[in-house]
Amino acid sequence: MADVLKLEQIRKFYNAGTPVETEVLHGIDLKLAAGEFVALMGPSGSGKSTLLNIIGLLDRPTSGTVSINGQNTAGMSDSEMTALRGHTIGFVFQYHYLISAFTAAENVMMPMMVDHGRRTDAMQDVAYGLLADVELTRWRDNRATNMSGGQQQRVAIARALAMNPSLVLADEPTGNLDSVSADGVFDLMRRINTEHSTTFLIVTHNLDLAMRCDRILDVIDGRISGQEAAEAENIPGSRAVAEPLSPA
Amino acid sequence: MKNWAPIEWTIGLRFLTEGIMQTVFILTGIAMGVGVIVFMSAMLSGLQANFIKRVLTSQAHIQIIPPDEVARPLRSSSGLIEGAIVQRPSQRILSIDQWQTIRSAMKARPDVITVSPTATGSALAIRGDAARSITLTGMEPELYFQIVRVPDYIVAGAAKLESDDILIGTELAKDLGAAVGDKLNLSTASGATQVLTITGVFDLGNKGANERSTFVALRTAQSLLGLIGGITTLDITVTDIYAAETIAQDISATLPVQADSWIKTNAQFFTAVRAQQSSNTLIRSFVGLSVAFGIAAVLIVSVIQRSKDIGILRAMGTRRGQILGVFLIQGGVLGFIGAIIGSSLGAGALFLWHGAARQADGTELFPLMLEPSLFVVAAAVATLTGVAAGMAPALRAARLDPVEAIRG
Ligand SMILES: Nc1ncnc2c1ncn2[C@@H]1O[C@H](COP(=O)(O)OP(=O)(O)OP(=O)(O)O)[C@@H](O)[C@H]1O
Ligand SMILES: [Mg+2]
Numbered sequence: 001m002a003d004v005l006k007l008e009q010i011r012k013f014y015n016a017g018t019p020v021e022t023e024v025l026h027g028i029d030l031k032l033a034a035g036e037f038v039a040l041m042g043p044s045g046s047g048k049s050t051l052l053n054i055i056g057l058l059d060r061p062t063s064g065t066v067s068i069n070g071q072n073t074a075g076m077s078d079s080e081m082t083a084l085r086g087h088t089i090g091f092v093f094q095y096h097y098l099i100s101a102f103t104a105a106e107n108v109m110m111p112m113m114v115d116h117g118r119r120t121d122a123m124q125d126v127a128y129g130l131l132a133d134v135e136l137t138r139w140r141d142n143r144a145t146n147m148s149g150g151q152q153q154r155v156a157i158a159r160a161l162a163m164n165p166s167l168v169l170a171d172e173p174t175g176n177l178d179s180v181s182a183d184g185v186f187d188l189m190r191r192i193n194t195e196h197s198t199t200f201l202i203v204t205h206n207l208d209l210a211m212r213c214d215r216i217l218d219v220i221d222g223r224i225s226g227q228e229a230a231e232a233e234n235i236p237g238s239r240a241v242a243e244p245l246s247p248a
Numbered sequence: 249m250k251n252w253a254p255i256e257w258t259i260g261l262r263f264l265t266e267g268i269m270q271t272v273f274i275l276t277g278i279a280m281g282v283g284v285i286v287f288m289s290a291m292l293s294g295l296q297a298n299f300i301k302r303v304l305t306s307q308a309h310i311q312i313i314p315p316d317e318v319a320r321p322l323r324s325s326s327g328l329i330e331g332a333i334v335q336r337p338s339q340r341i342l343s344i345d346q347w348q349t350i351r352s353a354m355k356a357r358p359d360v361i362t363v364s365p366t367a368t369g370s371a372l373a374i375r376g377d378a379a380r381s382i383t384l385t386g387m388e389p390e391l392y393f394q395i396v397r398v399p400d401y402i403v404a405g406a407a408k409l410e411s412d413d414i415l416i417g418t419e420l421a422k423d424l425g426a427a428v429g430d431k432l433n434l435s436t437a438s439g440a441t442q443v444l445t446i447t448g449v450f451d452l453g454n455k456g457a458n459e460r461s462t463f464v465a466l467r468t469a470q471s472l473l474g475l476i477g478g479i480t481t482l483d484i485t486v487t488d489i490y491a492a493e494t495i496a497q498d499i500s501a502t503l504p505v506q507a508d509s510w511i512k513t514n515a516q517f518f519t520a521v522r523a524q525q526s527s528n529t530l531i532r533s534f535v536g537l538s539v540a541f542g543i544a545a546v547l548i549v550s551v552i553q554r555s556k557d558i559g560i561l562r563a564m565g566t567r568r569g570q571i572l573g574v575f576l577i578q579g580g581v582l583g584f585i586g587a588i589i590g591s592s593l594g595a596g597a598l599f600l601w602h603g604a605a606r607q608a609d610g611t612e613l614f615p616l617m618l619e620p621s622l623f624v625v626a627a628a629v630a631t632l633t634g635v636a637a638g639m640a641p642a643l644r645a646a647r648l649d650p651v652e653a654i655r656g
Contacts, residue, residue, distance in 0.1 A: 058563060058651050059651050079568070082565055082566075082567055083565065083567075085565050086564060086566075091563045093560075093654060097557075097559070099560065099561070100557075101259075101265075110564060114561065114564065114567075114570060118252045118253065118254050118255050119255070119258060163565070
């Protein structure tokens with residue numbers, strides 16, 4: 001299968017050229033194939049969010065190349081990156097970041113509205129369909145602020161899917177939820193992945209959830225190592241508290 | 249099928265209605281500022297228009313009079329001045345030389361509307377034992393009344409002038425105990441006398457004028473003043489009252505006469521108007537500036553409050569230009585709505601003040617001059633001010649780094 005994402009020798013320095021210069025990513029190579037469902041793990045401060053922002057074209061690497069669907073983004077202008085981001089990448093964050101001034105359905109429509117320049121009736125049908133998919137039909141016209149954390153995160157997932165992206169990036173999507181809601185949100189993403197073959201890259205600290213992914217990538221000190229989920233237990237430096245692997 | 253506005257409008261307006269408290273407060277501020285500006289502008293232009301109207305219905309825009317008589321020192325043949333002390337000669341009543349030619353020249357000018365010849369001088373009005381000195385103005389009513397609207401000021405009788413008729417002021421009528429239909433004996437320094445019938449009494453709104461001013465037919469004045477065929481003044485109205493001074497200077501320069509414009513004779517008024525206008529402009533600019541800073545401050549706060557919203561909008565593919573638009577629209581909408589409310593407040597206050605503020609005689613202090621253009625201009629300027637004030641916050645929002653905004 002074609003690569004949705006290809007990273008080559010990604011390095012990232014913060015405060016480059018100053019006395020407090022820090023190298024966060026030390027030359028990362030990574031490929032994600034279409035339809036993959038991948039977990040990204042690693043201790044706090046290891047550079048997971050930094051990497052995700054670079055993959056999501058929100059940030060540029062200090063050196064190295066990011067290719068989305070075979071398209072090298074290195075020479076792209078800001079606005080080209082914005083356009084590519086809008087059309088190919090969906091984001092889910094730990095703090096859902098729904099826009100509180102809008103309803104659930106309007107939040108889901110937002111990526112389509114900004115892309116098209118204005119709202120159309122067809123967008124509402126798409127948004128209602130996605131919200132039905134995440135089982136929120138009852139709440140679709142509620143303001144974002146009137147919903148539970150789990151519900152808000154489902155809206156955020158529906159919104160990430162609005163433009164039918166090739167890649168969904170989720171930075172600790174369950175980090176702020178109780179375990180029942182976290183399970184529900186995770187199951188939802190997995191279901192979308194199998195039903196629509198959408199590629200997911202999910203940052204999580206939860207080994208249980210990570211082990212239900214196709215692959216686990218571990219970021220340690222700005223370097224990446226990955227294995228099949230089944231081998232996760234053997235990763236040096238992975239959670240000491242990891243529970244025994246339950247049979248898949 | 250609903251037709252939706254561009255997304256910048258959808259988001260901008262939603263942000264405004266979402267932060268309704270901030271919106272209401274800043275709208276109140278803008279409305280008060282605009283209200284003050286509208287009120288001040290309308291009242292000042294009302295006062296000014298009232299004064300100009302009064303002036304221009306009681307005097308000509310330009311008066312053409314004969315040049316001053318000057319005495320020239322006596323010179324010997326060698327050019328030596330023999331009589332060095334030159335006394336200013338007394339100014340006789342003089343006719344304008346070849347006034348018919350000058351009148352034709354005036355009538356030929358495209359910027360001149362009316363040219364009215366008048367013969368003016370002093371006379372004594374006698375009735376029984378009472379005698380009063382008066383200013384006798386002889387003119388052709390159909391021309392002169394287009395310039396000085398005597399008929400508008402008639403309080404008794406009519407503004408009808410045959411060769412034996414005279415119009416007098418209320419004060420003179422009182423002093424002489426005369427009324428419409430009574431006869432007056434007029435005599436002048438040249439020794440001429442004539443008996444005239446009072447056909448109308450006027451009130452020019454000024455005691456001095458009501459005591460002294462009288463109007464008669466041109467021929468009557470000419471014979472009384474010993475000016476047969478001559479006139480002392482050409483009264484002129486022009487199309488553009490504010491160009492009067494330039495036209496007057498042009499006339500003085502090209503013809504052997506002296507031309508005085510109403511602007512020159514009312515110089516004090518214009519100095520006062522100019523001072524008022526510049527202080528008015530200063531106040532308006534500062535009010536406008538504080539409104540602009542208010543809008544900018546509120547929008548800056550809004551950008552900071554909504555930085556996460558902006559970050560997520562950018563992450564989902566919103567262009568910088570669209571974010572810029574969202575906040576410029578908010579600035580413009582605040583300015584526009586504030587101006588609509590403010591104009592209504594200003595107009596309402598003006599109505600109340602107009603009703604309450606009266607002159608000593610109970611007439612209005614200023615005419616209500618609420619031209620629609622004032623509202624249109626206020627709305628347009630306020631909208632532009634709002635957009636301009638939104639520029640700094642909007643740029644800040646557009647430049648926001650989505651990574652920073654989302655991490656927060
Ligand atoms: N804007 C920045 N300027 C300087 N240093 C930064 C900046 N952003 C991140 N860092 C540093 O880069 C390193 C990696 O940060 P990052 O947020 O990617 O870690 P993370 O793996 O996502 O951690 P966590 O699990 O706590 O979310 C950290 O040491 C952090 O302090
Ligand atoms: Mg992180």
